[in-house]
Amino acid sequence: MxxxxxxxxxxxxxxxxxxxxxxxxxxxxxxxxxxxxxxxxxxxxxxxxxxxxxxxxxxxxxxxxxxxxxDTKIAFELMYKRKEEEALSELKLLREAFAEIERQLSSGDSPNHVKTIFWPDKFNDDELKETVNSFFEDIEHEICVVTPSKYKPGVSEQYDDSMSVFSKAYLNLAQRGIHVKILDSHSQLLPSIKEIVTSIEDESIKSNVQKFMEIRILETKHDFVIFDSKTLLLDIEDQVDTGTSLGMTQIHDESYTRRFKAKFDDLWTKGKRFDLV
CATH class of the missing domain: 1.10.10.10 (Winged helix-like DNA-binding domain superfamily/Winged helix DNA-binding domain)
Incomplete structure (x- = not known):
């Protein structure tokens, strides 16, 4: 086999x-x-x-x-039944989501200024770094990040491979005086950031990073990023190869983003503080 x-x-x-x-x-x-x-x-x-x-x-x-x-015959049959039940449940949620989207569209509650960005089939580190930095360059005050449980180490090779680039980008934001708030589900991001922070020899730089960066741990399926409470980034998961991201949906709509910021603040209160050093 x-x-x-x-x-x-x-x-x-x-x-x-x-x-x-x-x-x-x-x-x-x-x-x-x-x-x-x-x-x-x-x-x-x-x-x-x-x-x-x-x-x-x-x-x-x-x-x-x-x-x-x-015994595989027993195990696979039970697993199939469980997957079938989960699929039916997901289809029910999907139908409810469709109904909610239609309701919001009919009430004028849909987001404005929506842009979809697709990742290339293959990224090298320099290309990924350039793309991430272009996302982050206009942030003025704060970035709020939620990484879901699907990004635990070993689950998504694409995510694991990109963590050093994202870690450095978040640390650069903190050094710029941008508040970085990360709510993480024990992903590869945590050891990556901690390794970089502990390697910083300049105590003033390390102190500044600790001042502007805060990480909390919370198991969650939520997956979004907010810039300055104005811009929202939503991941587009590849439905053929789950665990792989096709790209991002970027929404520039303050009223729409406020709903996600309220959700982030609620999740943030439930998170457990993660020590950077």
Whole structure:
């Protein structure tokens, strides 16, 4: 069997590797499984927990604990039924969203000045840096960022690969005296920013970054960015290759953006502070 087929049932890179290893090797301890699959030991328990929730892996109550795959015929049937229920639920939400959009359009509540920006098929770091900086250059006071749980390490290779560029861009904003508020769901952004901040030798620069940048942790599915409470950026997810972004929708409409700013402020109060140093 081609391991890549496991991506079609919704498993991310780490989950595919761990599950494939268990299918081939049989019952294993977590440490041995980490070694064989080359998934970091710091991630292996989280991955196994997720696979267990999917019904693909079961835990043998032994000392130490061992993990094994559930009979595929049973596991896949249960997984299919769960996915079917989720799909029906998502279709219901989609229909409700369509109805809400039509309501807002009919009441004149749709946003003005909407622009869609599509990413190139392939980005090198310089091109991505130039694009991100062009987004950020007009910010005057504040940027509010929400990164959803779908961007946890290993879930989106595209997002993981871009984090060093975004980290530097956020830090540059803080050094300019722009308030940077990031609400993060334990994405790769956190260690990336922390690594850069701790490497800063000039204490005045480090102090300025800490003054203008604040990060809080909150598990959320929300995914948007706000510039100066005036401009809203919404991610366009690739529905063929989920976890990959096709581009951004940019909305310049203060009244429309205020709704998202109110949502951000509500989420912000629920977040737990993340220490940069």
């Amino acid at each position: 081609d391991e890549k087929l496991l991506a079609n049932i919704g498993l991310n890179k780490y989950e595919r590797t761990v599950y494939w290893t268990l299918l081939k090797k049989g019952e294993l301890e977590a440490s041995k499984l980490s070694q064989l699959s080359r998934v970091p030991i710091g991630k292996i328990y989280e991955v196994l927990s997720d696979l267990n929730k999917y019904g693909l892996v079961e835990i043998k109550p032994s000392r130490p604990r061992k993990y094994r795959t559930v």
